[in-house]
Amino acid sequence: GAVVSQHPSRVICKSGTSVKIECRSLDFQATTMFWYRQFPKKSLMLMATSNEGSKATYEQGVEKDKFLINHASLTLSTLTVTSAHPEDSSFYICSASSSEAVSYNEQFFGPGTRLTVL
Amino acid sequence: DAKTTQPNSMESNEEEPVHLPCNHSTISGTDYIHWYRQLPSQGPEYVIHGLTSNVNNRMASLAIAEDRKSSTLILHRATLRDAAVYYCIRARDNYGQNFVFGPGTRLSVLP
Numbered sequence: 001g002a003v004v005s006q007h008p009s010r011v012i013c014k015s016g017t018s019v020k021i022e023c024r025s026l027d028f029q030a031t032t033m034f035w036y037r038q039f040p041k042k043s044l045m046l047m048a049t050s051n052e053g054s055k056a057t058y059e060q061g062v063e064k065d066k067f068l069i070n071h072a073s074l075t076l077s078t079l080t081v082t083s084a085h086p087e088d089s090s091f092y093i094c095s096a097s098s099s100e101a102v103s104y105n106e107q108f109f110g111p112g113t114r115l116t117v118l
Numbered sequence: 119d120a121k122t123t124q125p126n127s128m129e130s131n132e133e134e135p136v137h138l139p140c141n142h143s144t145i146s147g148t149d150y151i152h153w154y155r156q157l158p159s160q161g162p163e164y165v166i167h168g169l170t171s172n173v174n175n176r177m178a179s180l181a182i183a184e185d186r187k188s189s190t191l192i193l194h195r196a197t198l199r200d201a202a203v204y205y206c207i208r209a210r211d212n213y214g215q216n217f218v219f220g221p222g223t224r225l226s227v228l229p
Contacts (some may be wrong), residue, residue, distance in 0.1 A: 004161075034217070042206075043205070044162070044219040093161050107217060109161030 002028045004096050006110035013084055014094055014118055021079045021113045023094030029074035030065070030096035034107065038091040084117045090116075124168045127137065127224040130196045131166040138191040138223050141205030145186050150209045152217070154181065165191065166207045169227050 003026040011017050023033060032051050036044040048064075050071035051054035058064045068080040077096075081088055091114055095107040122139045130136040142151065150169050154162040166173055166180045168189070173180040179192040193200055203222040 006161075036219075043221050046217065046219075049216075091159070095161070106152075106164050106167070109163070112159065112161050114159070 002096075002098070002106075004094065004108045004110040006092075006094055006111060006113050008091075009098040010114040010116075012116045012118065015085050016083055017080075018080055018082045019084055019115060021081075021092055021094075023077045023079070023096070023110055025075045025096045025098070025108070028096075028098050028108075030077070030098055031074065032097045033071055034095045034097075035069060035077075035079050036093045038093060038112075040091075044093060049078075057094070069090040081115065084115070086117045089115055089117045099118065120209055121218055122220045124204075124220055124223045125204055126221065127226065129226045129228060130193075131228050132198060133195050134143050135136065136193040136196045136200070136225065136227075138193075138206075138225065140190070141188050142206070142208050143187045145208055151180070151186075151189050152181060152209050153178070153206040153226060154207065155200075155204045157202050157220070165204070167209070196225075196227045198227050199227060201225055 005024045007022045011019055034049050035047045037047050038044045046059050047062045048056045048058045048069050050069050052071050056069040066082055071077040083093050091112050093112040097107050104109040150167055151167040152167040155165055156162045164179050166175055168180045168182055181190045203224050205219050205222040208216050
């Protein structure tokens with residue numbers, strides 16, 4: 001089946017540093033990738049949607065200059081948390097969808113990245 | 119509002135069927151209903167989806183009300199591995215776009 005990986009699985013950083021999280025579709029081409037954030041015992045909140053080769057569309061209230069998203073290829077999207085602060089500590093999850101074959105009606109989720117900002 | 123409403127939590131005994139309800143009273147005619155589940159510290163896993171007709175797959179069944187304002191996810195025989203948070207999602211088209219996650223139902227399965 002369609003597999004999405006994320007790297008790193010967990011990261012701890014100091015306040016003020018930037019952190020990059022990678023999301024890869026391993027066995028399919030992801031025309032669209034999504035980034036979510038999830039706080040403890042809360043639901044997933046969509047941060048942004050990105051299509052390969054174009055700028056990401058951010059949800060209301062999400063700072064595009066703080067959460068930089070790049071979707072340079074059909075198998076890779078990156079989320080960079082710039083100048084991270086403790087309130088950015090969260091579980092970041094990406095997902096991917098594809099228009100290929102019969103799987104286009106699903107979003108395939110990565111395993112998530114746990115970010116802790118000290 | 120594109121969110122759905124679900125009970126916060128439910129309990130089931132192992133090997134018994136589980137019916138997880140979801141209300142989506144403002145659903146539009148082209149919105150699909152997707153169900154995903156999430157284990158602790160993992161990404162969500164696809165369970166099932168549908169539009170109007172009831173759907174079955176190897177994991178579960180989805181019963182959609184005739185007026186489409188509600189649906190029920192049916193796990194025919196709950197196992198301990200089915201303990202998870204189950205999310206009912208209204209998707210604005212069948213391409214998985216624009217998922218809005220509600221708070222979900224935390225399912226506990228008792229041995």
